[in-house]
Amino acid sequence: MIWERESWRLRGEAYPNLRRGALTAVPVGLASLLDLKTGAESSGALASGALIAGFVAFDAPARIRFVWQLVAAPVIGLAAGLGVLSSQYAALAVVVMAVVGIAAGLCVAVSPRLAIAAMMVVLALLIVQGVSADSADAAPAESAAARRAGAGAGDGRGAAAGPLLSARVDPLRPRDRAA
Numbered sequence: 001m002i003w004e005r006e007s008w009r010l011r012g013e014a015y016p017n018l019r020r021g022a023l024t025a026v027p028v029g030l031a032s033l034l035d036l037k038t039g040a041e042s043s044g045a046l047a048s049g050a051l052i053a054g055f056v057a058f059d060a061p062a063r064i065r066f067v068w069q070l071v072a073a074p075v076i077g078l079a080a081g082l083g084v085l086s087s088q089y090a091a092l093a094v095v096v097m098a099v100v101g102i103a104a105g106l107c108v109a110v111s112p113r114l115a116i117a118a119m120m121v122v123l124a125l126l127i128v129q130g131v132s133a134d135s136a137d138a139a140p141a142e143s144a145a146a147r148r149a150g151a152g153a154g155d156g157r158g159a160a161a162g163p164l165l166s167a168r169v170d171p172l173r174p175r176d177r178a179a
Helices: 015-039 046-055 064-086 090-109 112-130 146-147 162-172
Strands: none
Touching: 015 090, 046 064, 046 112, 064 090, 064 112, 090 112
């Protein structure tokens, strides 16, 4: 049963999972330090974007995670920009969240990784809709959505931190198990 000691025992090696978690957390930490160092209006934006994109393909080896995060980062950025534009009116925000949420929910039928990526897109949209920002902040040329809304994914810089690290650590990955 649930209260027996055997129920709580590890069923595999902990090191590979702890290593993957630590490598996924590095972009968030680096982005947080960069946010603190710059002290800009976008404080927390890069770290939030790295955190949101870090969950995409978390279970995959670094090379596969790089591709998934590289594809997901711009979509997360678009969702953050859409969140800024739709946050001005409650009815519009509800409609946009319903449409994006339904589309993300349909991704469950394709694959678990795509479902998690879609869930991160919805999360970016939800976070940005909850922050009061002007529609002028969604200008992609100035990347203002991320700077002002604090979502970090509005311009893709924070969300791009994960794929960059995944590409760098792939040569360090042990090759003893199948990808």
